[in-house]
Amino acid sequence: MAISVREIAKLAGVSSATVSRVINGSSLVTEETTLRIQRVIQDLNFVPNRSAIHLKNGKSQIYGIVIPDLTNPFFTETVKIFEELLFENEMELLVANTDFHSTRTQRSVHRMLLRRVDGVAILTSEFEAAPLESLVQNRIPVVTTDHYRTGPGISDIVVDFAGGMAQLVAHLKSLGHRKLGFVGGADGPITSRVRRESFLHAVVKQGLSSREGWMVPGDFKIEGGAAATARILSQPEIPTAVMTANDLTAIGALRAAHEKGLRVPADISIAGFDDIAMSDIVHPPFHEKPSLCQASWSTLTASK
Amino acid sequence: MAISVREIAKLAGVSSATVSRVINGSSLVTEETTLRIQRVIQDLNFVPNRSAIHLKNGKSQIYGIVIPDLTNPFFTETVKIFEELLFENEMELLVANTDFHSTRTQRSVHRMLLRRVDGVAILTSEFEAAPLESLVQNRIPVVTTDHYRTGPGISDIVVDFAGGMAQLVAHLKSLGHRKLGFVGGADGPITSRVRRESFLHAVVKQGLSSREGWMVPGDFKIEGGAAATARILSQPEIPTAVMTANDLTAIGALRAAHEKGLRVPADISIAGFDDIAMSDIVHPPFHEKPSLCQASWSTLTASK
DNA sequence: AAGCCGAATGTAGCCGATTGCAATCGGCCA
DNA sequence: TGGCCGATTGCAATCGGCTACATTCGGCTT
Numbered sequence: 001m002a003i004s005v006r007e008i009a010k011l012a013g014v015s016s017a018t019v020s021r022v023i024n025g026s027s028l029v030t031e032e033t034t035l036r037i038q039r040v041i042q043d044l045n046f047v048p049n050r051s052a053i054h055l056k057n058g059k060s061q062i063y064g065i066v067i068p069d070l071t072n073p074f075f076t077e078t079v080k081i082f083e084e085l086l087f088e089n090e091m092e093l094l095v096a097n098t099d100f101h102s103t104r105t106q107r108s109v110h111r112m113l114l115r116r117v118d119g120v121a122i123l124t125s126e127f128e129a130a131p132l133e134s135l136v137q138n139r140i141p142v143v144t145t146d147h148y149r150t151g152p153g154i155s156d157i158v159v160d161f162a163g164g165m166a167q168l169v170a171h172l173k174s175l176g177h178r179k180l181g182f183v184g185g186a187d188g189p190i191t192s193r194v195r196r197e198s199f200l201h202a203v204v205k206q207g208l209s210s211r212e213g214w215m216v217p218g219d220f221k222i223e224g225g226a227a228a229t230a231r232i233l234s235q236p237e238i239p240t241a242v243m244t245a246n247d248l249t250a251i252g253a254l255r256a257a258h259e260k261g262l263r264v265p266a267d268i269s270i271a272g273f274d275d276i277a278m279s280d281i282v283h284p285p286f287h288e289k290p291s292l293c294q295a296s297w298s299t300l301t302a303s304k
Numbered sequence: 305m306a307i308s309v310r311e312i313a314k315l316a317g318v319s320s321a322t323v324s325r326v327i328n329g330s331s332l333v334t335e336e337t338t339l340r341i342q343r344v345i346q347d348l349n350f351v352p353n354r355s356a357i358h359l360k361n362g363k364s365q366i367y368g369i370v371i372p373d374l375t376n377p378f379f380t381e382t383v384k385i386f387e388e389l390l391f392e393n394e395m396e397l398l399v400a401n402t403d404f405h406s407t408r409t410q411r412s413v414h415r416m417l418l419r420r421v422d423g424v425a426i427l428t429s430e431f432e433a434a435p436l437e438s439l440v441q442n443r444i445p446v447v448t449t450d451h452y453r454t455g456p457g458i459s460d461i462v463v464d465f466a467g468g469m470a471q472l473v474a475h476l477k478s479l480g481h482r483k484l485g486f487v488g489g490a491d492g493p494i495t496s497r498v499r500r501e502s503f504l505h506a507v508v509k510q511g512l513s514s515r516e517g518w519m520v521p522g523d524f525k526i527e528g529g530a531a532a533t534a535r536i537l538s539q540p541e542i543p544t545a546v547m548t549a550n551d552l553t554a555i556g557a558l559r560a561a562h563e564k565g566l567r568v569p570a571d572i573s574i575a576g577f578d579d580i581a582m583s584d585i586v587h588p589p590f591h592e593k594p595s596l597c598q599a600s601w602s603t604l605t606a607s608k
Numbered sequence: 609a610a611g612c613c614g615a616a617t618g619t620a621g622c623c624g625a626t627t628g629c630a631a632t633c634g635g636c637c638a
Numbered sequence: 639t640g641g642c643c644g645a646t647t648g649c650a651a652t653c654g655g656c657t658a659c660a661t662t663c664g665g666c667t668t
Contacts, residue, residue, distance in 0.1 A: 002420065002624095004623090004624055004625080005625060005626090006624080006625095014647075014648085015647065015648045016625075016626090016648090017625095017626080017627075017647070017648060017650095018646085018647060019625090020626055020627080021626090021627095021647090023625090024625095024626085028645080029647085030647090033646080044441070045437070045438040045442065047417040047418055047438070047442070048418070048624080048625065049359070049418075049420055049623090049624055050355075050418045050419055050420070050625095051354075051355035051356075051358040051359050051364065051419070051420065051623095051625095052355075052359055052623075052624035052626085052653090053624085053625060053626080054355040054653090055353070055355050055356055055359060055623090055624080055625080055652090055653045055654060055655095056625055056626050056627090056652075056653055057625090057653080058306075060355065070380055070383065070384045070387070071377065071380055071381065076374055076375055076380055077375065079374065079399075080374045080375065080401060083374070083399065083400070083401050084401070087400075087408075087411075087412075087415075092398055092415065092419065093398075093399065094396055094398070095387065095399055096387070097384060097387050097388070104391075108391075110351065111391075111394070111396065113351040114351055114352070115354055115355070116306065116353055116354070116355065133349070134349040134351070137348070137349045138306060138307075138351070306654090308653085308654050308655080309655060318617075318618085319617065319618045319619075320618090320655075320656090321617070321618060321619080321655095321657075322617060323655090324655060324656055324657080325656095327655090328656085332616065333616070333617085334615090334617090337616080337617085352655065353653090353654055355653095355654080356623090358623090359622090359623045359624065359625095359654080359655080360622075360654085360655055360656050361623085361655090362623080609668100610667105610668095611666100611667085612665100612666085612667080612668105613664105613666085613667100614663105614664100614665095615662105615665105616661100616662085616663090617660105617661080617662080618659105618660080618661070618662090619658105619660070619661085620657100620658095620659090620660095621656105621657095621658095621659105622658105623654105623655095625652100625653095626652085626653095627650100627651090628649105628650095628651095629648105629649085630648085630649075630650100631646100631647085631648070632645105632646085632648090633644105633646085633647100634643105634644100634645095635643090635644095636641100636642090636643085637640105637641090637642085637643105638639100638641090
């Protein structure tokens with residue numbers, strides 16, 4: 001139905017092969033023929049069909065990214081960077097949002113397979129092994145984050161939570177804090193456990209104190225952060241500083257503190273983990289506090 | 305290179321036609337044959353190539369969305385809704401971020417054409433006529449927002465800024481405000497002019513006052529909103545309320561007011577336009593103020 | 609037993625762009 | 639004038655899945 005090279009060919013009085021050569025800038029075609037064909041292409045606003053190209057040469061020129069929460073600026077910023085990078089190279093990015101459901105991750109990966117993406121980044125940390133396997137079996141390169149598992153064709157990027165937490169806790173200690181709380185991620189994802197343990201380990205190592213009631217899971221979102229923090233703050237005794245699993249959680253914590261009538265950082269300190277741009281706009285602004293929010297990244301392995 | 309129906313067929317000892325029939329649930333195939341083929345498909349994790357399907361039946365099952373700012377929650381929330389809707393129907397969404405550059409809009413549209421999307425939503429309001437034309441010429445249904453122009457195959461959704469502003473201004477008047485300021489959008493997009501004029505019209509109609517120095521363009525982002533507001537607040541006389549072109553601008557305005565030592569809403573009122581979720585987290589929270597932030601939407605036309 | 613019917617499966621060509629190989633043509637040399 | 643060369647251009651097959659049409663085969667009718 002749409003225009004094809006053959007139509008262009010007919011109108012320009014040549015064969016489709018020549019049209020294709022012109023499109024791809026082959027030097028074999030006469031200047032005159034080239035111009036004539038380009039004219040027709042212009043006139044008809046012709047654009048070649050990439051599905052056909054894909055079929056012919058095996059590269060879809062599409063990459064996929066699977067994320068848990070499209071409203072979390074951390075992921076949005078990541079998507080933006082990916083999109084920009086691919087845009088430069090005339091490629092596409094397929095974005096899949098899972099809302100933290102592992103079944104949606106599975107279905108998202110399936111969609112990526114259907115489109116024969118040239119590679120996928122999976123930034124959701126909770127999902128079964130099955131989707132990974134099918135990707136590998138179809139020879140699609142995969143990058144995951146905080147999945148703590150690699151293999152042929154699978155790279156894993158892990159955030160150095162242990163190091164980040166150690167820095168953060170040391171800094172708080174130097175500021176005089178002794179009693180620390182922690183609002184974690186959702187139960188389930190491996191990374192939640194890692195973040196929690198990194199915190200606990202750092203606290204113990206620095207000789208500071210925390211306790212069960214001060215370590216509450218959240219959901220990586222503002223609401224969960226606020227609710228969890230409220231639970232901590234409703235205890236008879238409360239910590240002087242609260243660390244969180246990510247920045248959205250910290251924002252929720254800020255709100256909970258406010259609602260309790262506590263001033264930050266006068267009455268209680270709150271520290272996040274991500275350094276998203278949104279950190280600039282909350283009140284009191286994060287940037288008035290020491291910049292503790294950055295985590296260091298390290299690549300575990302990258303295989304062919 | 306990857307697995308194809310023909311490979312499956314060979315392994316199952318049938319023809320590719322039969323495999324295709326099984327995949328599509330045709331009732332013509334024997335129970336036994338069906339099971340045998342499904343087994344092979346399972347074992348090899350075979351997934352049909354959608355580019356081939358696209359080529360054969362002419363539908364790409366992909367839709368496109370072009371937005372100016374992927375870090376603006378208003379657009380992120382929109383993208384999320386689109387993505388969810390398409391996900392249900394086994395379709396894909398191609399997201400293109402233009403960062404307010406009309407040349408990037410043009411290139412984004414071109415990418416959509418390359419992929420033969422079944423439809424596009426263009427939420428950037430500044431772009432040339434050329435890309436629209438090529439979409440129409442390729443018979444791709446288009447939806448735009450605030451573009452104030454329709455045609456065959458083109459629908460335009462316009463926000464009723466005039467109505468929203470009228471409501472907002474009336475409300476502020478009832479609260480006792482007489483002198484209003486306005487931080488607009490970036491110079492360029494049609495919608496910026498519309499928003500500014502809607503404000504001005506409402507102010508005049510209600511018999512309130514504003515002036516040139518109180519009406520400053522922003523950039524639809526936090527930074528621009530803050531800078532523009534700072535300019536307004538540096539005048540010898542300042543308004544008692546400031547309206548903004550969108551919510552991010554309002555957030556910037558809040559920050560600027562804070563930096564000037566003004567309390568909101570005690571010293572000055574600030575009103576946004578979008579009602580994004582982020583509005584909940586800024587301080588002082590929007591939701592403590594009368595909910596003026598919602599605009600009413602109306603569809604101009606929708607053509608076949 | 610010839611003929612017919614319908615169920616199950618196979619054959620082959622198509623969608624649109626690419627590309628190896630073949631064909632054409634003008635020119636030039638012997 | 640015949641033959642060869644290089645520059646252009648055309649032909650045709652291919653990628654993977656779908657589907658109209660053809661084929662096969664067992665069973666049943668008369």
